[in-house]
Amino acid sequence: MTSGVGPTRRAVLGWGALGIVGLAVGGAGIARTWGRGGAATAILPDAASAPEFAEPPVVASSGGVLDLHLRAEASTVTAGGVTATMLAYNGTVPGPTLMVKPGDTLRVSLSNGLSQATNLHTHGLQVSPAGNSDNPFVSVNPGESFDYEIHLPADHPEGVFWYHPHHHGHVADQVFAGLYGAIVVSRDASLPGRVVVVSDTTFAGGQVATVSAMESMRGRLGDVVLTNGQASPALRLAPGATERLLVVNACTSRYLDLDMNGETFAVTGRDGGAIAAPVSVTSTTVVPGGRATLVLAATDAEARLTARGYDVSMMGGGMMGGGMGSAQAADAVLLRLLPDASVTAAAAGADFGTVPSQDLRDATPARSRTLELGMSEMMSGASFTIDGRSFAPDRVDQAVSAGAVEEWTLTNTSGMDHPFHLHTWPMQIVSIDGSAIDDVDVRDVVDVPSGSAVVVRIDFSGNAGTTVYHCHILDHEDLGMMGIIEVA
Ligand code: C2O
Ligand code: CU
Numbered sequence: 001m002t003s004g005v006g007p008t009r010r011a012v013l014g015w016g017a018l019g020i021v022g023l024a025v026g027g028a029g030i031a032r033t034w035g036r037g038g039a040a041t042a043i044l045p046d047a048a049s050a051p052e053f054a055e056p057p058v059v060a061s062s063g064g065v066l067d068l069h070l071r072a073e074a075s076t077v078t079a080g081g082v083t084a085t086m087l088a089y090n091g092t093v094p095g096p097t098l099m100v101k102p103g104d105t106l107r108v109s110l111s112n113g114l115s116q117a118t119n120l121h122t123h124g125l126q127v128s129p130a131g132n133s134d135n136p137f138v139s140v141n142p143g144e145s146f147d148y149e150i151h152l153p154a155d156h157p158e159g160v161f162w163y164h165p166h167h168h169g170h171v172a173d174q175v176f177a178g179l180y181g182a183i184v185v186s187r188d189a190s191l192p193g194r195v196v197v198v199s200d201t202t203f204a205g206g207q208v209a210t211v212s213a214m215e216s217m218r219g220r221l222g223d224v225v226l227t228n229g230q231a232s233p234a235l236r237l238a239p240g241a242t243e244r245l246l247v248v249n250a251c252t253s254r255y256l257d258l259d260m261n262g263e264t265f266a267v268t269g270r271d272g273g274a275i276a277a278p279v280s281v282t283s284t285t286v287v288p289g290g291r292a293t294l295v296l297a298a299t300d301a302e303a304r305l306t307a308r309g310y311d312v313s314m315m316g317g318g319m320m321g322g323g324m325g326s327a328q329a330a331d332a333v334l335l336r337l338l339p340d341a342s343v344t345a346a347a348a349g350a351d352f353g354t355v356p357s358q359d360l361r362d363a364t365p366a367r368s369r370t371l372e373l374g375m376s377e378m379m380s381g382a383s384f385t386i387d388g389r390s391f392a393p394d395r396v397d398q399a400v401s402a403g404a405v406e407e408w409t410l411t412n413t414s415g416m417d418h419p420f421h422l423h424t425w426p427m428q429i430v431s432i433d434g435s436a437i438d439d440v441d442v443r444d445v446v447d448v449p450s451g452s453a454v455v456v457r458i459d460f461s462g463n464a465g466t467t468v469y470h471c472h473i474l475d476h477e478d479l480g481m482m483g484i485i486e487v488a
């Protein structure tokens with residue numbers, strides 16, 4: 001396969017395709033050159049030549065504080081076998097994994113070495129959105145720095161969270177270019193499992209490619225899917241070993257529909273916490289921005305953790321000349337799990353202990369609201385809205401009383417799925433299209449499929465302040481699918 005001039009609609013290859021072949025949206029019309037190693041090899045290399053699985057550097061708190069200087073700047077990195085200029089935190093993609101305990105303080109001095117404004121969001125943390133805490137309205141200009149101080153309450157759930165820029169208008173570009181890292185909240189001093197940050201990007205001429213307006217509307221899919229910055233790395237497992245994987249979906253727009261060639265594995269955590277009754281599955285979906293803790297056993301032969309192509313849209317119709325068609329990503333191999341008798345099983349720490357202590361299905365909501373995710377076609381393209389409006393930085397869209405439990409019905413009248421994210425306060429899914437959920441399912445990103453209605457309940461106690469909710473297809477967020485909530 002080559003990348004010629006002109007529209008780059010590439011064929012979807014099978015799952016052996018190195019996991020790097022995305023489906024560019026037709027009509028994008030930009031030529032891309034593949035870097036060395038980014039070549040569209042049709043099959044995975046020999047296990048022996050696969051990159052070894054590696055994790056981002058860990059920075060842990062001590063004495064209740066994690067003090068960190070985090071510099072965002074263009075850096076030369078090797079990702080997926082390609083040496084390119086990406087945007088990186090402290091020079092690595094992903095940035096360092098931040099390990100904190102409930103009750104700790106996270107002090108991050110963010111310095112902006114980029115050529116545009118940025119800021120920092122601690123996705124999923126149940127912390128104050130005000131002042132110099134997890135405040136998405138902060139703007140750090142090029143050449144400036146900003147000192148964040150984020151206090152985790154002593155009863156903060158253990159789990160996997162992550163950080164990324166949140167400057168409206170630049171979020172998708174900055175995440176796509178490499179700005180993200182994991183946050184693990186754990187009472188244990190050791191990581192409860194292997195950190196697996198999944199992201200995607202597209203390289204063009206040694207840089208991260210810019211995307212067309214149409215790709216943004218669909219939600220860009222990178223040509224390269226990265227697992228801790230590598231393409232399809234090999235993780236060697238001792239016979240009989242069990243591994244716990246802390247998966248973060250840091251892709252700008254890509255849903256990860258995971259399986260392990262039909263093998264069974266367990267999901268023991270979702271988004272910000274453990275789940276009360278772990279489930280045994282053969283596949284599971286992690287939406288953009290979401291996380292999952294997976295427990296899997298070594299197999300006798302190579303197994304592959306694969307993200308299957310996932311269709312978020314039926315944006316055919318008149319929309320963009322029908323060019324969107326089926327906007328489906330190609331399959332990508334995230335991890336090659338290789339049985340290896342020479343490996344000794346590593347002792348993983350204990351799994352996250354905190355399970356949701358409250359079941360909001362028993363609560364009487366103080367108020368119900370409906371939020372409608374929508375899209376309208378205009379001459380100039382499409383507009384992405386919530387309740388028919390695009391994001392306005394000075395308009396409070398939802399005023400909520402502190403301490404209230406509310407019930408929100410999330411509807412989607414658009415032609416594609418949207419992963420709905422609320423900062424600060426987690427959402428418990430109560431029903432999907434009228435079918436009640438029969439366990440406690442708490443998320444900070446809730447998928448709202450096209451045409452559906454998902455009911456969630458939210459407990460607005462603990463933190464108060466003004467923050468945002470938005471679609472976590474970050475292109476949609478930048479295009480205006482975001483609103484402001486004030487809890488007071
Ligand atoms: Cu992960 Cu408002 O974002
Ligand atoms: Cu967030």
Ligand code: CU
Nearest residue numbers: 418471473476
């Ligand atoms: Cu969306």
